[in-house]
Amino acid sequence: MSNTVTNVVIAGLGGQGVLKASDILAEVAFRAGLDTKKSEIHGMSQRGGSVNSDVRFGSNVLSPMIPSGRADFLVVLDGDQVDVNRHMLREGGVLIDPDKIDVNALANRRSLNVAMLGILSNHLQIDLEIWLDSIKANLPEKLHDTNIEAFKTGRNAAGD
Amino acid sequence: MVSDDTTPAERLLLSGNEAVARAALDAGVALGTGYPGTPSTEILENFSRIGGLAQWAPNEKVAMEVALGASFAGARTLVTMKHVGLNVAADPLFTSAYTGVTGAMVIVTADDPGMASSQNEQDNRHYARAAGIPMFEPSDSQEAYDFTLRAIELSEKFHTPVFLRVTTRICHSKTVVIPTCSVPAPQKPEFIRNIKSRVMIPAYARPAHKRMRERLTQITDWNERSNLNQTIKGNDDLGIIATGISYAHAREAAPEASFLKIGLTWPLPIKTIENFTQSVARCVVIEEGDPVLVETLLAAGLKVEGKDPMYRFGELDVGRVRRILSADTSPEPAPAKGKPPQLCPGCPHRTGFEILKKLNCIVPGDIGCYTLGVLPPFEAMDTCVCMGASIGVGLGMRHVLPDEEARRVVSVIGDSTFVHSGITGLVEMVYNPPKTGHVVLILDNGTTAMTGLQEHPGTGRKLDHQPTNQIIFEDFAKSLGIERVEVFDPTKEAEKFERALAEALKSGELCVIIARRPCLLAVKKIREYEKQAAEANAHE
Ligand SMILES: Cc1ncc(C[n+]2csc(CCOP(=O)(O)OP(=O)(O)O)c2C)c(N)n1
Numbered sequence A: 001m002s003n004t005v006t007n008v009v010i011a012g013l014g015g016q017g018v019l020k021a022s023d024i025l026a027e028v029a030f031r032a033g034l035d036t037k038k039s040e041i042h043g044m045s046q047r048g049g050s051v052n053s054d055v056r057f058g059s060n061v062l063s064p065m066i067p068s069g070r071a072d073f074l075v076v077l078d079g080d081q082v083d084v085n086r087h088m089l090r091e092g093g094v095l096i097d098p099d100k101i102d103v104n105a106l107a108n109r110r111s112l113n114v115a116m117l118g119i120l121s122n123h124l125q126i127d128l129e130i131w132l133d134s135i136k137a138n139l140p141e142k143l144h145d146t147n148i149e150a151f152k153t154g155r156n157a158a159g160d
Numbered sequence B: 001m002v003s004d005d006t007t008p009a010e011r012l013l014l015s016g017n018e019a020v021a022r023a024a025l026d027a028g029v030a031l032g033t034g035y036p037g038t039p040s041t042e043i044l045e046n047f048s049r050i051g052g053l054a055q056w057a058p059n060e061k062v063a064m065e066v067a068l069g070a071s072f073a074g075a076r077t078l079v080t081m082k083h084v085g086l087n088v089a090a091d092p093l094f095t096s097a098y099t100g101v102t103g104a105m106v107i108v109t110a111d112d113p114g115m116a117s118s119q120n121e122q123d124n125r126h127y128a129r130a131a132g133i134p135m136f137e138p139s140d141s142q143e144a145y146d147f148t149l150r151a152i153e154l155s156e157k158f159h160t161p162v163f164l165r166v167t168t169r170i171c172h173s174k175t176v177v178i179p180t181c182s183v184p185a186p187q188k189p190e191f192i193r194n195i196k197s198r199v200m201i202p203a204y205a206r207p208a209h210k211r212m213r214e215r216l217t218q219i220t221d222w223n224e225r226s227n228l229n230q231t232i233k234g235n236d237d238l239g240i241i242a243t244g245i246s247y248a249h250a251r252e253a254a255p256e257a258s259f260l261k262i263g264l265t266w267p268l269p270i271k272t273i274e275n276f277t278q279s280v281a282r283c284v285v286i287e288e289g290d291p292v293l294v295e296t297l298l299a300a301g302l303k304v305e306g307k308d309p310m311y312r313f314g315e316l317d318v319g320r321v322r323r324i325l326s327a328d329t330s331p332e333p334a335p336a337k338g339k340p341p342q343l344c345p346g347c348p349h350r351t352g353f354e355i356l357k358k359l360n361c362i363v364p365g366d367i368g369c370y371t372l373g374v375l376p377p378f379e380a381m382d383t384c385v386c387m388g389a390s391i392g393v394g395l396g397m398r399h400v401l402p403d404e405e406a407r408r409v410v411s412v413i414g415d416s417t418f419v420h421s422g423i424t425g426l427v428e429m430v431y432n433p434p435k436t437g438h439v440v441l442i443l444d445n446g447t448t449a450m451t452g453l454q455e456h457p458g459t460g461r462k463l464d465h466q467p468t469n470q471i472i473f474e475d476f477a478k479s480l481g482i483e484r485v486e487v488f489d490p491t492k493e494a495e496k497f498e499r500a501l502a503e504a505l506k507s508g509e510l511c512v513i514i515a516r517r518p519c520l521l522a523v524k525k526i527r528e529y530e531k532q533a534a535e536a537n538a539h540e
């Protein structure tokens, strides 16, 4: 049963939009009709401490938390947070770290979180339309353009 | 709002907190009250956002009393708090089990095993047994929705307050919810006098206690016959009894096992459980926190095993459940060390801690963002126990320390915390003044920052940020007869602030110093609310 579940850990520091990114990803999976669970610890995150969020989707998801060593993807928004989260990745799992994106290519650095989802999207078989709709559903209208740009930058940057 | 069979079912992705709020709305809850506290805070915020009437009370005790009054009057109510909040509300709680309620009263206790954002990891399942109040424990957002409705139903059927116990992973995890509400429409509130069940003088309380115990017996029968406890047939070698989030972890850890998931966990459906234990060769209880369930089952003579005491600490997860099942007590790998939270750069609390450190103060502290003043580079906090304790603890120290040490003691408390439970401490200071005097420093950043920027009675705005009456701390302190009351902007008037604190310590008087400057994350929002209020005024 568990082999039909995709596990994504998103990690970074408070204020980087880790939770926003995981909200968007969870909504993408949900809109694609999959059973979806998302879990995180928040509270006190505004003071720049470590934040991570687990997103799981598939035919039937049980625990909302990804067991250590079982993440298929580890998306990290801050370079220093790679090592503390690496243990979550399974053998052969994919690490998506901020080196994969040139932040200067983004209209706004704050949309790094969404740009990273752009990279991730290349690995998942989900319609582009659903990604764009979910981004819009989770952000105020005035941020739609920059974030959709950022998403596409990420989606096109995938040089791994 | 009863669902119409012809429309396709709505399918939502909700956090546990959102699901509770949605259920409360669908069931026509007339009033939601509470006090912020991670992980419960978003329940009332969401209830308000989707159209419910939700209010922050000054603290959990008042919140529960307001909810109790509304349910005496026949309304459906929801009262929310974090686990330690229930300690504050424990006094009305225990006696409300005697008085019972007329409309529904659902008490949400949000526990925090692992202490993601709390000062202890107390297990509030003990309260259900101690107070004689039924308790539901959802295992995902769907059940958070469904059990809120069932709790309302049970509360009205048996005229009892009912607990909904959630934990951090239920509150803050999003899972799929199909909301279907079958609860009949609420009654219209009206006052019906019922002195013998609501006035707890001993003569009326003695029979009320007996009624409460009889009610629990009836609810036990009801629970045995209900569909709240789910059996999942797997193989006969291993049976697992689980509740709440532990159920989700255990299903993943041992997919082949047989399961009994208990939904109404107090009073327990002992016969159902006994039947289950007899259907399997080995029966393990998987529960997070204290061994509450396993000890009750063992006391009832059932053949079950629990977990090694090492798993009493912290949250459970799939890996830890596997270890429990294989009785693995080898040391666990240390959790990955992330970056700890810090006061934001430019946080108005910073100046205060710099000064306290410089003046070598002894600092009984309190709970809020400012508790981070304990970490380097400040290390300017000496105690932190519970909300409001800074003042009492500071006074206690002042009473017994040698004079030269007593004179260094400053109680430090945030604005929301001051309203929550610092007010009675200030009264104590006036009533039993230490001979060296005392200094209370209120760090007033105009919000409840720690839990995500909630309003409180000192901000002059309600939960939905609409204007209301404002408590002015300096006027309040002066009204108690405290003469030395000073207010500073800690950033703009740092030097004056430091001088005033040094003089206050020397003076031997009772002093209140208020450092007032809005939290950096709140400042823009506060300006916006003030602008909206001014515009609304201009239109009148
Ligand atoms: C009894 C109880 N209720 C709620 C909480 C959660 N909580 C911790 S601190 C705090 C208030 C913080 O606000 P404030 O005192 O204004 O300090 P700030 O975070 O703004 O610096 C709350 C609600 C708690 N720890 N204990």
Ligand code: SF4
Pocket: A046, A047, B342, B343, B344, B346, B347, B348, B349, B369, B370, B445, B449, B450, B519, B520, B521, B522
């Ligand atoms: S959230 Fe506000 S009060 Fe808390 S550390 Fe940041 S600036 Fe200070």
